[in-house]
Amino acid sequence: MAQISLTFPDGNSRDFPAGVTPAEVAEGISTSLRKKAISARVNGAHWDLQWPIGTDARIAIHTLADDAPALELIRHDCAHIMARAVQEIWPDVKVTIGPVIENGFYYDFDREEPFTPEDLGRIEKKMREIINARDPVRTEVWERDRAIRHYEDSGEPYKVELIEAIPGDEPLRMYWHGGWQDLCRGPHFQHTGQVPADAFKLMNVAGAYWRGDSDRAMLQRIYGVAFKTKADLKAHLSMLEEAAKRDHRKLGREMNLFHMQEEAPGQIFWHPDGWTIYTELQNYMRRKQRAGGYVEVNTPQVVDRKLWEASGHWDKYQEHMFIVEVDEEHAREKSINALKPMNCPCHVQVYNQGLKSYRELPLRMAEFGSCNRYEPSGALHGIMRVRGFTQDDAHIFCTEEQIEAECARFIEFLSSVYRDLGFEEFEIMFATRPEKRVGSEESWDHVENALENAIKKTGHDYTLDPGEGAFYGPKLDFKLTDAIGRVWQCGTFQVDPNLPERLGAVYIGEDGAKHRPYMLHRACLGSFERFIGILIENWAGKLPFWLAPRQVVVASIVSEADEYVAEVVAALTKAGVRAEADTRNEKINYKVREHSVGKVPVILAIGRKEVEDRTVTLRRLGEKQTQVVSLESVTADLAAEAVAPDLR
């Protein structure tokens, strides 16, 4: 029999007969390794212990101690065990696919009846039975025709379609345990008992389109999470609880920041405190942009369809625009307008007023642009995904040569904004030319290089996202990480030669001839609405002092203190601090609790002693201890603290 040579991670090689399995390799090393082994890595591929190895290869044996492969197996096996449990309970349910996802897995089923939350408990119970049975897992490679015939005979049309989509040169693997069979690329455990019975949980049922295509069948997807240990599962569940506590919709109501109602779906009624955050953030961005060399403009909300036709948006996004028809008696003809869904075409109109010289470029034009988009009802989500929103939008008109410097400048700008707002970490995604595109290859080369060099110049890492750019140019997306590790895509930087072309933007070059400028679309926050939602969740409502809508409550302990309380509030207000009095006839305990729940960062308590000594007793949100300070020093300190980070 032919021999192959396997190289281990330590660099040593050994010869084995061709077709040896990782299980046999592990056995050859030691019995204990054979017992601990769960899978292998063979030439970089995650390899089932049962799969034969046919050629020379690098090999590493994985045990449960190897997190990534262990979790992949646990989650993937869990998905399969769930599918088997479902088919054992309801034999007529059709199975489709069940991949591993972050923290767990899902499996999509086709079934007439909807799954109920009670069903999930039943499925979980059956899954535990399967795990406890420790059924051995067996695998085989099948011929295509045989596999297709098998699934046609057993009435599993989705599996047939899956097989037909698998490239001809890939092996079709079948897996079995306990008489249940599934097509699967593997790898899997050796027996069902290797899945920890107490470290998984089925979470919820949701609809999902077959193959992600909204024109095809709606399946039922069951989501589950799975970990190595019960403790890991518990930690995950408490993280979810923590996220639920931070939910901006809950905090928005509790802190009385905003509300939404049926009559204006996807639009926000900002209450005084919410609007304070909004204006504070907007003032900050306005100062930042001014300092960053932007000019600010403002453009119309209702714009004739002609402009949207010219920009190309009418064709592509008409469905998602709010259309306004004006049909006045005096109007010569009915005019059809759209609420602006974006600002760029209007900015080109501003640019086009007066002939521009190359000396004026780069021209950085910013607008806090209020936009309206008719988002599909199912897409709406709190204040994060809405139909009426305001972008921190800007367009930089520049020459091709200026793109690199403008890009680098923007990355620096954005990092400084994120840092000021409490986000230290962000990731850059670099999306390059797609299949379908316009423009010359030279131009793509040049622009992509410009972006890449700009990123490198700023010293940031980036992740390549090949083929994901717009049809006219590459883009950068900026994703920030919040306090509990969630990732939000907020910033963007997009190179666009197309819109200036369509809307006839030009500048006069050094040579006296007309040239086409590039347009760079860019935003840091994305939309104020969404970003405030992110801020609320990131800080769990406990916003940094300068952004906190109610910065200080001055609370009386006895009514004799009322006059002095008013004096303290006045002093703080004059010093630029948002302060209010609480002289209600309540105990200090009650007031402290109420304002703590309301996330007020500082409570100043005033009793007889404070009145006498002209001091205050200061207590910070979340802290038990208090400190007695003079009126003068507390005013100065809090005034300093209230200054926005860009003004410090």
Added chain:
RNA sequence: GCCGGUCUAGCUCAGCUGGUAGAGCGUCUGAUUUGUAAUCAGGGGGUCGGGGGUUCGAGUCCCUCGACCGGCACCA
């Protein structure tokens, strides 16, 4: 938009198989002058998301519309 779920007082939620609505907190009134996460007592408050139907009778059953929630699809 699609699948599933939900909608009862300002908020959080009870209300079994249909028999004309309840609690806690908040609000209001009174008492209490209080020292760092809820003082006590009393009062008011809902055409049960909108509309239609079945029924002697509907918060409860059916139809329909809407909003919201979890996903999917979408996100210029």
